Amino acid sequence: MNKEEDLETLGEQLYSLIYPNQKENAGKLTGMLLELPGPVVRQMLHDEAMLAAAVEKALRAVQLPQEPSKATCKDEDDASISSDSLGDQLFGLVDVYNTGHSQKITGMLLEQHKDAVLNLLSNPRLLEEQVNLALKTLKDENVEETDISDSSDADDTEKLGEKLFSLVKEMDPLRANDITGMLLEMDPAVLQQLLCDQSMLEVAVQKAQAALDS
The missing domain is CATH 1.10.1900.10 (c-terminal domain of poly(a) binding protein)
Structure with a gap:
């Protein structure tokens, strides 16, 4: 499947999820969300809370x-x-x-x-x-910085882990290590998304807490 077909399939799936609640703006919102990295969009298709947070943010942008x-x-x-x-x-x-x-x-x-x-x-x-x-x-x-971080995926993951840990620690100090470890299993593009979106991070942390509790 080429990139355009892949994008079209993702768009159709997204549209079918967004349309029931946002009939008027479904097309526009779908287009905006398709600007996100592919892995993030795929994650949203399987994660209602993540999709709802993204739709709400896009809707605010449409209305502003x-x-x-x-x-x-x-x-x-x-x-x-x-x-x-x-x-x-x-x-x-x-x-x-x-x-x-x-x-x-x-x-x-x-x-x-x-x-x-x-x-x-x-x-x-x-x-x-x-x-x-x-x-x-x-x-x-930031050319030099990028060159250094690209030289090693392990360094990249470590930096992500440190940033995540400091944010998770504020929400759940006792289980920050376990929760951070669980979140680091997600796609790096999704992790970047979590780092810059507090509401999405909170949802992910709550899911990890629920998994640990069960």
Whole structure:
């Protein structure tokens, strides 16, 4: 099966799961979620809680751009005053792409003129281009780091494990070791997703706790 057929199959499966609860936005949400790494999408197909969290995040992103336009109809000052609100809205959209660098990329995009940022909020294609460009810039800046980590998968897993352990320890100090070990059996792309999505991590930790309790 080639990559396009694989993506089409994943899209059909995702759409059939999303449609019952999100009839109006099913197509748009499916398209957004298909931007995620393949292993993450496959994991979502078998994990209702993970899918629900991703759909909720994508839905927020779909709805957010409509809010500034309503505000500008009533009072243009509303949109110009709240650069914090602009940042929150932009972060919500950038976070959907699950790059692992949502905060950095949002910061980079917010350095543009406010009109350009507002344009990003209402133009998903332009936003995607800018996110990819910012991600490329970040990767280029970290060339040496990447080279070092790529030299050894074991080092990579160890770093992931350390980050996970520190987060899991806050939720379950007594069983942090066991839970981290269980989570490290997941696909690395899914683990990266857990590290940058607190709600998804909580779901995964709860499942591991339930497995340990049983």
